Amino acid sequence: MLAAAQTLRSGWVAQGPAVRAFERELAELLEITPERVVAVSSGTAALYLALYALSLPEGARVGVPVYACSALRNAVVAARGIPVYVDSTSDHPNMDPYSIDSESVEAAIVAGLFGRPVQLQRELPFPVIEDIAQALGARIAGSQRARKQL
Known part of the structure; x- marks a missing residue:
């Protein structure tokens, strides 16, 4: 305060x-x-700017978690994209980015829910924006995983 x-x-x-x-x-x-x-002023603004920085075409399909706050979907729509909803993993509400058909999206937004970052073990064939609002500073196996290069 x-x-x-x-x-x-x-x-x-x-x-x-x-x-x-x-x-x-x-x-x-x-x-x-x-x-x-x-x-920036909000998480939605941050996600919108990240999508904008990718220079995606209008109507680009962007994978978003089916279980997440509306800011992810709202940012995709504001960037003139189309949200493609992706299911959770079998053991946690986090989205499974590896279940996405790479032909069906131009990008994806993953969100680490409840303090647990999405585990990205290997590169994906499309850009991934990582929303770490709920997992800021979280580590997986001692490694700072919750960060993104854009």
């Missing part, structure tokens, strides 16, 4: 020193360079 109050009093609510400090700290947590972190 103190940081929020100080930020409001400073007059720098957006893109000020507190935001830059947050971006640096998040980069450190995710073990990536600070220039790869950009704070």
Whole structure:
């Protein structure tokens, strides 16, 4: 609360020193360079920007988990894509990205639910955006898995 109050009093609510400090700290947590972190207004905005950065054509089919918040679907629709719903794994509500027919999508958004990142053991034939809102900083077998290159 103190940081929020100080930020409001400073007059720098957006893109000020507190935001830059947050971006640096998040980069450190995710073990990536600070220039790869950009704070935005919402998770939906972040997902939309990630889809936009992929330069997908209008009507692109994007795999999304059947069990996740609506932000994933909303970002796909905002990017003029078509959500393709993908089922969960047999042992957890996380989406199984390996069950996606690579001919049926141009990209996918995976979401690590309940603190458990999606386990991506091998490359997929399409770009994958990893939504780590519920698994920020989570590790699999001691490795920082919850991060994405875009």
